[in-house]
Amino acid sequence: MTSGQPLPQDRQPALTIAQVAERTGLSHDTLRYYEKAGLIERVGRTTGNQRRYDAADLAWLEFLLRLRETGMSIADMQRFAELRAQGDTSVADRLAMLREHRAELAERIRALRRNAAALDDKIDHYERLLHEERPGTDDRP
Secondary structure, X not given: OOOOOXXXXXXXXXXXXXXXXXXXXXXXXXXXXXXXXXXXXXXXXXXXXXXXXXXXXXXXXXXXXXXXXXXXXXXXXXXXXXXXHOHHHHHHHHHHHHHHHHHHHHHHHHHHHHHHHHHHXXXXXXXXXXXXXXOOOOOOO
């Protein structure tokens, strides 16, 4: 939906902003911000000017959430949304963006694994210290 104009009665999408907020975990304000920032195209409206989201809007929002959760910046998400709006002519650019983002994500995952291993080593070290016999203690019954 790109027009933001009221939809014909037979094409009314089923999801209100409250329903989309509940399904995505985004607040009403965030959904409005995403529209204002160009992350989502202007959604359809009822004749009463209430937002109505369709399945395609919801699928796009879910993908945006994945981009956000994997650390993509709002600016890069906006750039990706702009490319998406250009249609098939931007497929190569979108693919390049996603490949670059995936490579950055893979490096962050490797770093997190290294950090988790270091934490595990330190936890093991402290657990051994706690379980060692302390000098001056008598473990006999």
